[in-house]
Amino acid sequence: MKAVRFHEYGDPEVLRYEDLEQPVPGPGQVRIRVAATSFNSVDGNIRGGFMRGPIPVELPHTPGLDVAGTVDALGEGVDGLVVGDEVIGFLPMDKSGAAAEYVLAPAEVLATAPKGVPLPDAAALPVVGLTAYQALFDHGKLTAGQRVLINGAGGAVGGYAVQLAKGAKAHVIATAGPRSAEAVKSAGADEVIDHTATSVPDAVSEPVDVVLNLAPVDPAQLAALVTLVRPGGVVVNTTVWMPAPSDEERGVRGIDLFVRSDAEQLSRLVALVDRGELRVAVAERAPLAELAALHARAAEGAVHGKVIVVPSAA
Numbered sequence: 001m002k003a004v005r006f007h008e009y010g011d012p013e014v015l016r017y018e019d020l021e022q023p024v025p026g027p028g029q030v031r032i033r034v035a036a037t038s039f040n041s042v043d044g045n046i047r048g049g050f051m052r053g054p055i056p057v058e059l060p061h062t063p064g065l066d067v068a069g070t071v072d073a074l075g076e077g078v079d080g081l082v083v084g085d086e087v088i089g090f091l092p093m094d095k096s097g098a099a100a101e102y103v104l105a106p107a108e109v110l111a112t113a114p115k116g117v118p119l120p121d122a123a124a125l126p127v128v129g130l131t132a133y134q135a136l137f138d139h140g141k142l143t144a145g146q147r148v149l150i151n152g153a154g155g156a157v158g159g160y161a162v163q164l165a166k167g168a169k170a171h172v173i174a175t176a177g178p179r180s181a182e183a184v185k186s187a188g189a190d191e192v193i194d195h196t197a198t199s200v201p202d203a204v205s206e207p208v209d210v211v212l213n214l215a216p217v218d219p220a221q222l223a224a225l226v227t228l229v230r231p232g233g234v235v236v237n238t239t240v241w242m243p244a245p246s247d248e249e250r251g252v253r254g255i256d257l258f259v260r261s262d263a264e265q266l267s268r269l270v271a272l273v274d275r276g277e278l279r280v281a282v283a284e285r286a287p288l289a290e291l292a293a294l295h296a297r298a299a300e301g302a303v304h305g306k307v308i309v310v311p312s313a314a
Helices: 042-048 120-124 126-139 157-168 183-186 220-228 262-275 288-299
Strands: 002-006 016-020 031-038 068-074 086-090 102-106 111-112 147-151 173-177 190-192 207-215 228-239 253-256 284-287 305-308
Touching: 002 288, 016 120, 016 288, 031 086, 031 120, 042 288, 068 102, 068 120, 068 126, 086 126, 086 262, 102 120, 111 262, 120 305, 126 207, 126 228, 147 157, 157 173, 173 183, 183 190, 207 220, 220 228, 284 288, 288 305
Parallel strands: 147 173, 147 207, 173 190, 207 228, 228 253, 284 305
Antiparallel strands: 002 016, 031 068, 031 102, 031 305, 068 086, 086 111
């Protein structure tokens, strides 16, 4: 089978498109014929060697945390899945990923793929969808009627976060640049702040219950967001290299989010997709053979929106 791997840490050119033996599922595993994986920013950090502490991968390593595909073979002890099932999942970060024609996955991380979108497009959901869900509900404890500020709503996580927060009947304030403002508004944001034209703290007229920071802002900008949170509220930060600030005097908590794979939560997201209550957005499809070029474009800041990676040019 074809796969992309890196044998050493480094720049995008360390990624090699090469032939590998088809993997054989062990106990509790399934083999998936990959319809698509996706590009996540953490893929570049893992490849560059910046995540060796929290994500100790074994070299050579195949990237690709998201998978959408068809169950091709079952390992011993797997129940509830059969060959031919269409599934999606967030694969273990320290194991071989889905930038390949076939990948092994623990059965427990998989959810039935949504029926309402093409199977390859469903690879755009797991990591970023779970990040948004866990930020808002596991950590932010967002409920109906609350006010949430989503800073950096124009990205892939932000698109899901706006939809999920609006679906929870919250008042959604979102920051976005001119390129993504219309998409953020159509996702359901009640207010859209152009962060390129105004100071976000100046543009928020009333305190919020939850701040979700998805943007790589400087520490002073992140600290300023704390002042917008009502006493007892929370700041959830996904830019983990910059710790979330807090305000102990006012009881404002700062939480750094490390997304985790959760098949039950993923199934909830799938149900929302199939009911038409959550839109899966795919900006681009890239062939697996050109994954190194995709990583290079991402490193230059030239990738916008969610990109799925397919084993062929289809």
